[in-house]
Amino acid sequence: MFNKILFATTGSPECDSAARVAFDMARQYGSKLTLFHVLGIPGKGDSNLVIDTRTGEEVDADAEYLEGVAEELRTTYANQLEALPGVEIEVAVGVPSREVLRIARAKDVDMIVLCGPSEGQQSGFYKRGVVGDNLRKVAKAARCPVLTVSRPSASFWGGFSNIVFATDFSKASESAFQFAKTVVKAVDGELHMFHCVDLSRFQSPIALTQDGIEAKLAESRRRLHHEYATQLGDFKRYTSEVWEGTPYVEIVKFARERQADLIVMAHHARDVDPDERPFGSTLEQVIVRASCPVVSVNRPDKLPQAAEA
Amino acid sequence: MPEGIYCNKRPITTEEELKALLSDTRGTKYYEEMLSLEVDREKLWATIQKTCKSRTKTWLDVCARCGLCADSCFLYLVNDCKPEQVPSYKIQSTLGEIVRRKGDVDNAFMRHAMEVAWSQCTCCNRCAMYCPHGIDMGVMMGYTRGLLYSQGFVPWELKIGAGMHRVYRAQMDVTTEDWVETCEWMAEEQQDDWPGLEIPVDKEDADIMYTCNAREPKHYPEDLAEAAILFHIAGENWTVPSEGWEQTSLSMFAGDWEACKLQVENVYAAIDRLKPKRVIGTECGHAHRATVIEGPFWAGRPDGQPPAPYIHYVQWVAEALREGKLKIDPAKRIKQPVTYQDSCNYIRNWGLAETAREILSYLVEPGYLIEMTPNKEHNYCCGGGGGFNGIGKFRPQRNKALLTKRDQILATGAKLVIAPCHNCWDAIRDLEEEYHIHIDWSFLKPLLLKMVIVPEHLKPKDEEEGDEE
Ligand code: SF4
Ligand code: SF4
Ligand code: SF4
Numbered sequence: 197m198f199n200k201i202l203f204a205t206t207g208s209p210e211c212d213s214a215a216r217v218a219f220d221m222a223r224q225y226g227s228k229l230t231l232f233h234v235l236g237i238p239g240k241g242d243s244n245l246v247i248d249t250r251t252g253e254e255v256d257a258d259a260e261y262l263e264g265v266a267e268e269l270r271t272t273y274a275n276q277l278e279a280l281p282g283v284e285i286e287v288a289v290g291v292p293s294r295e296v297l298r299i300a301r302a303k304d305v306d307m308i309v310l311c312g313p314s315e316g317q318q319s320g321f322y323k324r325g326v327v328g329d330n331l332r333k334v335a336k337a338a339r340c341p342v343l344t345v346s347r348p349s350a351s352f353w354g355g356f357s358n359i360v361f362a363t364d365f366s367k368a369s370e371s372a373f374q375f376a377k378t379v380v381k382a383v384d385g386e387l388h389m390f391h392c393v394d395l396s397r398f399q400s401p402i403a404l405t406q407d408g409i410e411a412k413l414a415e416s417r418r419r420l421h422h423e424y425a426t427q428l429g430d431f432k433r434y435t436s437e438v439w440e441g442t443p444y445v446e447i448v449k450f451a452r453e454r455q456a457d458l459i460v461m462a463h464h465a466r467d468v469d470p471d472e473r474p475f476g477s478t479l480e481q482v483i484v485r486a487s488c489p490v491v492s493v494n495r496p497d498k499l500p501q502a503a504e505a
Numbered sequence: 506m507p508e509g510i511y512c513n514k515r516p517i518t519t520e521e522e523l524k525a526l527l528s529d530t531r532g533t534k535y536y537e538e539m540l541s542l543e544v545d546r547e548k549l550w551a552t553i554q555k556t557c558k559s560r561t562k563t564w565l566d567v568c569a570r571c572g573l574c575a576d577s578c579f580l581y582l583v584n585d586c587k588p589e590q591v592p593s594y595k596i597q598s599t600l601g602e603i604v605r606r607k608g609d610v611d612n613a614f615m616r617h618a619m620e621v622a623w624s625q626c627t628c629c630n631r632c633a634m635y636c637p638h639g640i641d642m643g644v645m646m647g648y649t650r651g652l653l654y655s656q657g658f659v660p661w662e663l664k665i666g667a668g669m670h671r672v673y674r675a676q677m678d679v680t681t682e683d684w685v686e687t688c689e690w691m692a693e694e695q696q697d698d699w700p701g702l703e704i705p706v707d708k709e710d711a712d713i714m715y716t717c718n719a720r721e722p723k724h725y726p727e728d729l730a731e732a733a734i735l736f737h738i739a740g741e742n743w744t745v746p747s748e749g750w751e752q753t754s755l756s757m758f759a760g761d762w763e764a765c766k767l768q769v770e771n772v773y774a775a776i777d778r779l780k781p782k783r784v785i786g787t788e789c790g791h792a793h794r795a796t797v798i799e800g801p802f803w804a805g806r807p808d809g810q811p812p813a814p815y816i817h818y819v820q821w822v823a824e825a826l827r828e829g830k831l832k833i834d835p836a837k838r839i840k841q842p843v844t845y846q847d848s849c850n851y852i853r854n855w856g857l858a859e860t861a862r863e864i865l866s867y868l869v870e871p872g873y874l875i876e877m878t879p880n881k882e883h884n885y886c887c888g889g890g891g892g893f894n895g896i897g898k899f900r901p902q903r904n905k906a907l908l909t910k911r912d913q914i915l916a917t918g919a920k921l922v923i924a925p926c927h928n929c930w931d932a933i934r935d936l937e938e939e940y941h942i943h944i945d946w947s948f949l950k951p952l953l954l955k956m957v958i959v960p961e962h963l964k965p966k967d968e969e970e971g972d973e974e
Contacts, residue, residue, distance in 0.1 A: 259524070290724050
């Protein structure tokens with residue numbers, strides 16, 4: 197289903213759950229896996245110094261250092277690497293989101309796996325807010341699906357069976373739906389289609405009348421059915437539901453209720469002003485809070501082919 | 506030892522040599538070897554006789570050592586007014602001495618001169634405005650750097666920087682393929698949000714040819730995307746050259762004149778090849794100095810001009826705002842205390858102080874612009890100019906030099922510093938990291954993008970397909 201997977205890791209324990217998912221997926225689908233580590237962001241002025249992403253220290257990213265970092269990664273993932281031969285290890289210097297996008301494009305990967313920000317991450321560049329930035333930029337610009345794993349409780353790919361697809365009926369959500377549909381058929385799982393009527397977006401108090409809300413709910417139910425359910429053909433193991441509230445809260449609640457092991461949604465490229473809403477978009481909030489992996493799909497370009505699964 | 510393996514008089518000419526020098530972490534072996542690098546006295550004197558023009562000789566002679574230039578130099582002020590930091594002292598004790606001794610100087614002298622040339626002067630040319638004879642230490646220090654470079658006495662990072670220009674015609678290892686690929690990538694990445702946006706490569710006879718700083722494709726390609734979006738909004742007919750796109754010159758900071766010439770000729774060749782009506786450079790001060798102000802002389806152009814009119818980014822922005830090619834949403838103007846960092850290289854050395862202010866009049870709500878003191882062409886260097894930012898060996902001196910700008914900014918009370926110069930931007934970022942004064946800093950492009958009114962016909966069509974609530 198995925199020929200090439202890129203796993204972007206810092207090599208730190210925070211990435212362990214993501215690593216498990218990445219390796220499991222690669223094994224399950226016979227994918228070519230690349231481990232990728234951006235070891236430092238460009239440092240001072242025109243110098244050769246970089247700021248090490250883990251320690252926050254200035255380092256000289258010369259060949260020796262790069263090799264050292266690659267070696268460290270090999271040690272960290274020694275067991276997994278032994279079980280899965282042919283994994284490539286790449287290291288680079290630069291702004292993490294940029295370098296992840298650059299290599300994803302160069303290698304034409306079908307899926308990017310990222311480690312999500314978990315609580316208590318205080319070291320190095322996490323403090324500088326690069327991770328939130330990283331997620332946002334990668335999820336927005338990647339041509340392929342981006343899977344983010346923040347919680348150790350995350351189940352592994354092979355075990356996915358309960359997939360929540362959360363939509364806002366945007367064009368990007370249509371791509372996310374195609375992805376969810378393919379995956380749920382491939383793993384023979386259950387699909388839970390969900391929409392949340394965003395109450396916070398109503399400016400006018402008139403719109404907030406109970407009747408108004410109920411009309412919205414009814415309309416959204418109709419859309420879930422017309423725009424998605426009708427595309428499922430013979431596939432019957434799905435449910436659809438519409439709640440109201442603040443989308444990310446409701447999505448996380450819904451996923452918990454359905455014991456989802458994967459959430460699929462779009463990133464909403466356009467409605468986030470990175471400065472005014474740092475880490476504020478629905479997807480990003482879901483990633484931080486969900487107890488399962490979250491896949492974001494923004495474009496139709498690189499969706500998995502069901503036939504290969 | 507006359508010449509070392511790492512530290513020698515030979516310029517870097519191949520990728521292998523470059524990598525070898527880079528592998529010498531922080532130039533440890535390089536500086537060790539420098540301790541015993543021999544000075545080729547005859548060659549030094551011969552070079553001086555050939556290249557030391559009458560202006561420099563006159564300046565050295567007419568300097569009255571009156572010290573009127575002292576207070577003009579921020580490095581003098583920030584270093585407790587040490588006499589060694591008086592501009593005229595800095596030049597008389599280095600270049601002046603070499604000339605007086607007809608090149609008969611030793612290794613220790615040269616190492617000292619290197620320290621003065623790269624850690625006590627940023628070639629900001631401010632002193633020239635205050636000397637009654639118009640003596641310009643920045644220019645003379647630039648010349649001194651050339652002499653030092655030719656003898657191998659140049660900071661490690663700058664030897665590498667000049668080498669990069671020689672090998673890649675760019676200050677970083679960005680090849681033609683990397684560059685063209687980055688242009689395609691950025692255009693592709695923006696197409697959802699900006700239907701029809703292109704980054705046309707090698708289009709002939711365009712109205713604008715755009716050149717940039719290799720850091721952009723290397724680490725911050727969104728800067729290129731932002732430039733493309735703004736040209737797109739403004740409806741410009743523009744292009745970038747596949748070769749000759751890199752406008753900066755670390756070789757200028759290094760004093761490697763030959764590399765300067767090679768670099769600028771590469772850009773001029775692109776102009777000759779694509780025949781644009783004019784050329785616009787990115788938000789970089791030294792790039793402008795290298796390619797527009799000094800470049801024509803390195804390239805031996807008789808009229809002292811680049812092959813086509815060549816303007817700095819602030820000139821294009823001011824024009825686009827003035828002519829309504831870019832329109833600012835008044836509601837989005839900056840409404841917090843903001844100040845402007847005058848880049849020596851295009852404000853003092855190219856006279857764009859008022860042009861920059863014109864831009865600010867569109868971007869900043871009246872009353873929120875607080876000028877630094879002094880400002881415009883009297884403003885001080887950011888503290889990291891002339892290569893100072895990048896030299897590890899002189900980092901402590903550089904950090905101290907940042908204090909001037911820090912205090913200037915603090916005195917304005919501004920929370921945002923607009924700095925349309927890569928080097929100034931870096932210096933301000935570093936001073937924030939070093940001294941934590943809680944400021945923000947920005948180039949013009951991201952600010953413009955936040956405030957510009959996007960014409961209806963350029964907006965993506967599918968926008969409202971989604972949630973209509
Ligand atoms: S450079 Fe000018 S101001 Fe400075 S000491 Fe010489 S003559 Fe006086
Ligand atoms: S050019 Fe600038 S840094 Fe150099 S001596 Fe003059 S004022 Fe000082
Ligand atoms: S970095 Fe900026 S302020 Fe500093 S010398 Fe260069 S142009 Fe001037």
